[in-house]
Amino acid sequence: MRNASADNFGPHPHSVEALEEIPAAARTAYNARVDRLDAIRLVKALVAAGASYRAPMDSAWVDKIALRDVSLHDAQLASAIAYAEGEGWLAESRTREDWIYLTRLGQLVAKESVI
Numbered sequence: 001m002r003n004a005s006a007d008n009f010g011p012h013p014h015s016v017e018a019l020e021e022i023p024a025a026a027r028t029a030y031n032a033r034v035d036r037l038d039a040i041r042l043v044k045a046l047v048a049a050g051a052s053y054r055a056p057m058d059s060a061w062v063d064k065i066a067l068r069d070v071s072l073h074d075a076q077l078a079s080a081i082a083y084a085e086g087e088g089w090l091a092e093s094r095t096r097e098d099w100i101y102l103t104r105l106g107q108l109v110a111k112e113s114v115i
Contacts, residue, residue, distance in 0.1 A: 038080035040113045043089050046070040047110040056099040
């Protein structure tokens, strides 16, 4: 027996069927928007915690700030960092493994963005 509400209003909003009804392009655009906002929140939190483009940051410290101040972890954090790196706001250290740099552009974005 089918659920009457599903007949009248479509699939439950959190069901797989509901996700499949959203075009792939719309899901991708949504994810990019979320990644962008998360990346901005992350660089803002890093600057507020004392990060500067002049000094590298240990990835463990970045993870700590992301979780504590922005509630980003695992895939969300990875996506935000990847987005920020793609935009040139963060950069991997060339000399130290597991270190990351805030770029001048990243620091500017953190100070100028209003979200």
